[in-house]
Amino acid sequence: MEAIAKNIIVYxxxxxASLSYCYFVSSKIPKGFYRFISLIPxxxxxxxxxLRCIFVFTTAICFSFTTWLxxxxxxxxxxxxxxxxxxxxxxxxxxITVASLPIKTKRTDTTSVNTSPERSRYKLGFQNLIxxxxxxTVNNYRDRFHPKVVFVIYCGxxxxxxxxxxxxxxxxxxxxxxxxxxxxxxxxxxxxxxxNFWGRWNLLVTKTLRYTVYKPVRSAFSGYKWAAxxxxxxxxxxxGLMHELFVYQLSREEPTWEMTSFFVLHGVCVVVEMIVKRAxxxxxxxxPRFVATMLTVGFVVVTGLWLFFPPLIRTRVDxxxxxxxxxxxxxxxxxxxxxxxxx
Numbered sequence: 001m002e003a004i005a006k007n008i009i010v011y012x013x014x015x016x017a018s019l020s021y022c023y024f025v026s027s028k029i030p031k032g033f034y035r036f037i038s039l040i041p042x043x044x045x046x047x048x049x050x051l052r053c054i055f056v057f058t059t060a061i062c063f064s065f066t067t068w069l070x071x072x073x074x075x076x077x078x079x080x081x082x083x084x085x086x087x088x089x090x091x092x093x094x095x096i097t098v099a100s101l102p103i104k105t106k107r108t109d110t111t112s113v114n115t116s117p118e119r120s121r122y123k124l125g126f127q128n129l130i131x132x133x134x135x136x137t138v139n140n141y142r143d144r145f146h147p148k149v150v151f152v153i154y155c156g157x158x159x160x161x162x163x164x165x166x167x168x169x170x171x172x173x174x175x176x177x178x179x180x181x182x183x184x185x186x187x188x189x190x191x192x193x194x195x196n197f198w199g200r201w202n203l204l205v206t207k208t209l210r211y212t213v214y215k216p217v218r219s220a221f222s223g224y225k226w227a228a229x230x231x232x233x234x235x236x237x238x239x240g241l242m243h244e245l246f247v248y249q250l251s252r253e254e255p256t257w258e259m260t261s262f263f264v265l266h267g268v269c270v271v272v273e274m275i276v277k278r279a280x281x282x283x284x285x286x287x288p289r290f291v292a293t294m295l296t297v298g299f300v301v302v303t304g305l306w307l308f309f310p311p312l313i314r315t316r317v318d319x320x321x322x323x324x325x326x327x328x329x330x331x332x333x334x335x336x337x338x339x340x341x342x343x
Contacts (some may be wrong), residue, residue, distance in 0.1 A: 007052055011062065014049060015070070018042045019096045022074065027086055036078040046071050050249045056320045061165065063246055064204070065100065072208045073099050083211045101173065102182040102204050124167040131160045135325055151305045154318065159185070162202060182207065192292040193277075194270045197300060209235040229271045236267025251315035262307035269299075 022042060029035040046066040053059040073085045077099070085099040097103060134153055142150060166184030173181055183203055191197035199206060218231035240263030244255045286292065312318055 003054060004058075007054065007058070010052060011049060014045060015066065015100060016096065018045055019070075019099050020092060022077065022099070023086070023092050023095045026077070027088075031078065031080040036075075039074050039078055042074060043071050046074075047245075055324050056250050056317055057324050059249055060246075063249055067245070067249075068242060069102060069204065069208065070100055072212045075212050079216075081211055082215060083207075101169075102207070103180070124164065124171070127160050127164050127167070131157065131164060132329075134160070135322060139322055139326065148305060151309050151313075152301065154309055155301055155304060159188070166204075189297055190293060191296050192286075192289055193296055194266060194273055194299065197296055198266070198270065205239065209239060213238050229274065232270055232274070233267045236263045236270070239263045240267075247311050247315075247317075250317045251311070253315050256311050256314075258307045258311050262303060265303060265307070266300075 019042075022039065026035055026038045026042075029038050049066050050059045050062040053062050076082070076084045077086045086095055090098070134157055138150060138153055138157075145153075163184050166181065170181040185203055186200040188197050188200040191200050213235045214231040217234045218227045221227040221230050224230075237260075240260035243259045243263060244257065247259050248255055287295070309318075
């Protein structure tokens, strides 16, 4: 526990000091190349911070919020792109909050998934229950299941863990500050196409790539018909490289590029899907919703079993996460037992 507390102090101090530098120094430099240069030390700090984490789970959270979210928000800050986390009228506290968390703002409310607080609490409780059942099932009966069945369970766990972490942070932030987080997903299991799926899945990453990669690339090729396609493909390539870095930080082993291949494959398929939709009857022809959903989710699962999960399984990242979850549950049980004993 002492090591964890020390890491938390180092993490919070590093993020606060780094974003304070951005607020007081980089913001005074004109937007563009020179402001970006001034931020390179911060990009480096936010990239290596997850390597200080002891556990796989905390490494994943640290990577998501620093290497992913904060670095890409600072890129928008450097070039003053859409949804920049900085406004001249903002206080230091607001800048740090907006730059370090996927805060819901008035500009994004119209595109966010609207969920009442009460419904969110029920949803979070239900997701935790299902997550615990699936984890217990894998831990106790892994040897009895075909490996492909275990992979499918992992697909469910991946979706749940992203939603649960986001939900917990959302509840805490709302309670402490009154601010709301962006939703983590929008029922991707109901997607009717790959384009629709990636517009519903992990909205934190989707929004980050939209403003940092897709829009700038599309704008750069605005005179060409394929500008949107270039933006989509570039977004998937960047996402693949970031996920490859993510796997490296979790496993600390050399990359195999399977994760990058997964996202490049999906990027190509999304572009082909966009072209086909436009070519077939002007985009008005559609498969029945149920069939489209089954094909979409099936394709994601099959390609995930082929390219997404193998590097995680091979490096035993999955086993470490499940062990950490079991240890955490045991700690909670012991804590509450000691509290009841004192009462």
